[in-house]
Amino acid sequence: MMSDESVEKTSENQKWRVVCYLNQFFGQLGGEEKADVGFLVKEGPIGPALLLQSLLKEDGEVVATVICGDNYIAENLQEAVEEGLKIIADLKPSLFFSGPAFNAGRYGIACGAIASAVQERLAIPAITGLFPENPGAEMYRKNACVVKTGINAAQMRQALTKMADIGRRLLKNEPIGSAEEEGYLPRGSLKNEVVDKPAAIRGIDMLLDKIAGRPFRTELKIPEFEEIPPAPPVKDIKTATIALVSDGGAVPKGNPDKIKVSQNTIWAPYNLADIFANPFQIAHSGYHPTEVRENLNRLLPMDVLKEMVAEGVFGSLFPIFCSCSGNTTTVQSCKDMGKGIAQKLFDEGVNAVILTST
């Protein structure tokens, strides 16, 4: 969640420098008519930052409040965030807060984008507060700490209390608990925790609840898979170039690109003829590779494909194949690798792909 370096005060009596970001409304410049205002910096805490200051007590001093109009940021997000980031960096904070923005969409995206930039580029703990359905929540929850808030500013005190509490602990390098326990949105990590009851008892109890129609809470949620429409058929197979792609982990001996045997994130292109002609290894721990080691055609059916080319079944076999290992790979990694492979083969004029797996 935060950089491993613990942040130190310059002396026992000095408080940590805190900077807050607010939009034009909470920054007390005006309403929608001021939404085009650019960045400005006010000394000390303004608006909700005053409450935040009182919650932080002796642990931090809000040295500045950075204010910007929602439209100014929303209309030019990338550049505006760069501008804001520079301003914040110059203020040298040890801790950064943006919002809370509750359910306000443009403000929420601004808060999330700036907090993420501060966290990732300046390595300064950055906290914001968003209603879970705010579009900024899903976009930025993995990049900064997004505290879950209520739907509007009626919940300001609760939101700031949580934000201040987490912020204080991040500064002091104290451990932060799970998303549910602490009230922030999951950041994309899972950790093992120990509970009272073993899985067997939890499972039987859950099943009895399900049979009886009583409410129960699943410990794993069903993913939403996208429906991917298949590509249209190859127009003329007799002239088509076909490439092989495999997730069976075939790599040149020595595994030069360091494809991992599980939880892999890398793919690499290799020359097909070379991998047959030279020593190779299998970077995949999900199956026993004896048969593939004996005959690589079992994973990469080059022998049959060459015959088919000779017989005129299709146009040509692309000389490069794309290799990766597909063993306990995360869906996101699969998507990323798939995009990379598809782009490369598309750019090279390949018409179709045969994917081999294990």
Add this chain to the structure above:
Amino acid sequence: MKLRLESVKITDVEFGPQTRISNGVLYVNKEELTGLLSKDENFASVNIRLAKPGDSIRIVNVADVVEPRCKISDGVDFPGVLARIVSAGRGITRALKGISVVLCDRHHHWIHSKSLIDMSGPAAEIGRYGKMLNLVIDPIPNGETGDIDYAYSVRQAGFKAAVYLARAGTDEQVDEVEVFDTENINPDLPSIAYYYQIYSPQHDPKGIPDPIFYGTPISLTLPLIVNANEIIDGAVLSGYTIRMMETYSIQNHAIITELSRRHGKDLNFAGVVVAVCSMEPVRRALGAMMVANLVRDTLKADGVIMTKPLGGAPNVDLGVAASECEKLGLKTTLLIQILNTRASLDSEMLFSDKALNAIINTGIIFETQELPALGTIYGGDENTQVFNDSRKQFAGQPIEVEKRFICGCLNQLGASCAVAVEY
């Protein structure tokens, strides 16, 4: 079937001139046991050592853990493995509690099949065997025997030792008795079946499957009905390439034990369907359909709790079987372990059937734990390699190990209290 399990509680273990139990202390005649196990010519020699909680001992190359048990009546010890095939699950079985037999396999094997046990430090806190007395069987390979035959010998040695120790108990020393009897069904209670996917052939070295069912390999079987008592009484033993499901955890099967204990109280334990992961889709569909039919029409259950070994392929099999069950109106609950740490609770399931909405997560297997170097190493030496995906590391060093390789930390039969939580 009715099984009476008699337990003798062991509070300490020492070597002594005669193998016997006195005041809860198990004395073991080391020479006698060593002699018994050394008869196997696949071993050049056999070391037997003791490891107790708190000792600065790291046990590496752990291939299995077995609870000392022997048959007192109406059966034989480890049928199909040590003796002829006679049904397990009836009569009287005696167990020693608080102590286990740990088997080390020093043959050069696929490194993923080995685990470790530390008797002190973080691994002892999170792994159940680090908190128990362990009798460690550490044979030295003769240098000629192939890996599969050698593995078989190691397992035999473990079961022989388990029986040898259990036979030290006398009738008078039995502290606790538990009866496993689920014959009478109460029509007013919900009936729960258990689907136990016991094996997957995906890691079979050279395609040779493990002989895990009454000493027989069953890697191509279609779903079977097996009595729960048989499973915990030696009919099913851990697959050699399967972690997080040691024989000890099958003998003390968390789900079977809990269902048996609650039978007649808040549920009926309707029975067990045993299955093996299919390696291709037609077989998978056939198996799934059969599971659903067996659970509903033969076991007459209202719901089924389901577990699987290993990783992704068994996960898919499990999901398809569960979907078929739900289609027949059976309620399902699945125990799924999480693989990745950079993930969320909605990205780790490999199926999308919305009916599969009751899932227990049994913890993250790839989460790592840093372990300090310990004073003594059993089952290997300080140069024994310990698996780490990113680097080479050795048993004599401080190491970083995935939790799936800390024996007894995670378990796919529901014994562990670890849960993956979102951060």
